Amino acid sequence: MKQEYFESNKQVTTPVFTASNRPSYRHCFKGEKSAQWHAETAANGNDSISHRAIDTVSAGKKAAKNKRLTKAQLTGLSERLSDRDRAVLIALKKYRFLTSDQIGRLFVTNSRTKTSQTRQRNLLLQRLGGHGLIRPLSRRVGGFGGGSSVQVWHLSEAGHRLLCLNDPDGSSRKRFMEPSTLFLNHTLAIAECAVQLISLCKNSTELALEAVDTEPSCWRSFRANGHICHLKPDLFAITSYDGYEDRWFIEMDLGSVSTAQIVEKCNAYLRYYHTGIEQIETEMFPLVVWIVRDVSRKNRLRECIREGLSPHPKMFLVIEPNELEKMLRQYIDAKELL
Secondary structure (H helix, E strand, C coil), X not given: CCCCCCCCCCCCCCCCCCCCCEECCCCCCCCHHHHHHHHHHHHCCCCCCCCCCCCCHHHHHHHHHHCCCCHHXXXXXXXXCCHHHHHHHHHHHHHCCEEHHHHHHHHCCCCCCHHHHHHHHHHHHHHXXXXXXXXXCCCCEECCCCCCEECEEEEXXXXXXXXXXXXXXXXCCCCCCCCCHHHHHHHHHHHHHHHHHHHHHHCCCCEEEEEEEECCCCCEEEEECCEEEEECCCEEEEEEECCEEEEEEEEECCCCCCHHHHHHHHHHHHHHHHHCXXXXXXXXXXXXXXXXXXXXXXXXXXXXHHHHCCCCCCXXXXXXXXXXXXXXXXXXXXXXXX
């Protein structure tokens, strides 16, 4: 039997910590699965845009640089996109940046061998890059947790305009600027967490990912001490396991912020908890999860949270990336909660 460590309480008149173990009545995926999994299942390996004249990414970069696609051209191109093509564009808009590997793990999942997956992934990226809908960053970077350098992709202006063709409220995109290394690494770490959530739940018959939301749409606004405050988690996710629904506020820590800033962020979560807003709307408060690089940072954050906060409900958890599945399956000891 799984170890249950969250308390369940249906009272909504006062703020009560009820982070998990809520019966789930959702029978279908309402977030990533409908936008990406169904598209990938329907169109994986069946791309509608011809490969002619789409030979290299460099050709796409040159075309996009020298020529701005008209609305008519974008409309015609949009009509020829496969479901998987469009899902890749939507994912890049959502996560801002994705590595080639992350795109492959999300959208090229029907290959029997690693070589075949790499080939299909490269063809997919070359095709979208050749049309000027996506672009690679000019530099390669190391991935979250280290490792060899990787190619990073982002949505181009044309790709953004294509997604907004049928959206009357679609805002124009600001001019793209190369991100700082710190910002890029943090953004890729957030994306990696989302990719892991999607992959873990997709490959399990017991876990289900019912929603995953990124910044800024996962941010919360609330009033405290007469002021409007903003809570800015990196990710918000809803998963279900063994018939129960769990909610998570997720923070990616790369060791670049001080422990004082960590404590202040935890205090912001505590202030939001005391408003009761989340509990009234959903009958539970999400567990706040800090994902860190190594055990040394994990112990440091646990210590600063334990010592830096006033008495509070056990609403914080610090884990390493390889403990994500254990968390989702509730195999982490209750003593780990802070």
